[in-house]
Amino acid sequence: MKIAIHQPNYLPYLGFFHKISLADVFVILDTVQFVKSGALAWMNRNKMRTRQGYMWLTVPVLTKGRFPVILKEALIDNSKDWKKKHFNSIYHNYHRAAYFGKYCKFFENLFKKEWKILSLLNEEIIRYLIKQLNISVKIIKTSDLNIDGKGTQLLINICKRVGADEYIYGKHGEDYMELEKFQQNKIKLIPQNFQHPRYRQLYEPFIEDMSIIDLLFNEGENSIKILRENIRIDDV
Secondary structure: OEEEEEOOOOOOEHHHHHHHHOOOEEEEOOOOEOOOOOOOOOOOEEEEEEOOEEEEEEOOEOOOOOOOOEHHHOEEOOOOOHHHHHHHHHHHHHOOOOOHHHHHHHHHHHOOOOOOEHHHHHHHHHHHHHHHOOOOOEEEEHHHOOOOOOHHHHHHHHHHHHOOOEEEEOOOHHHHOOHHHHHHOOOEEEEOOOOOOOOOOOOOOOOOOOEHHHHHHHHHHHHHHHHHHOOOOOOO
16 A cells, blocks of 8 residues: 655645655645745645746744744644635636636635644645545644654554555655665555646746645646646656
């Protein structure tokens, strides 16, 4: 059984969902530390295409006096009117996209709700997008598994708990994982090898690494086909 494990990022980019589409089980890693800066700082922000290039959509998180904090306990700073800003930015930049009308109601309702915990907001978005992309995968949260461990050992413990014998990892996986430990535990490593597809964007030139909503609003039900046909996975 193939497994993909990842933190619940905000409005994730295409590669996030490509990895999920290759798995039988997707585990939402909500028991690790919230990262507010650096290469892994995607838990509360992502990029959206605009006429000028792109812009960041960032959910403000309460960190003063609270950091470090576990992701499932990271609280949103609702003293800032971020919800109105995010929906207005999405509407302004995508209302002319071919499939915006099909999905806009979800986002309109999403930003009308009261959100306190970042990971729950992200989970709601991710589950919706998985469904709209027609990805068939079982979803589990580490906070429901009561699993100990850090780093590579945590990943191995998750694999064992859910009965997975194949672990799909992204392009940065080799930078932080102890690969030999997977072999010792008889878990096969499968590199994702994500190659960013080209698709219709509202503006030229084409810019990679936008949130998945850029693909979905422009390509609709063709989105998962575009993801799968433009990339490959070794040894599958």
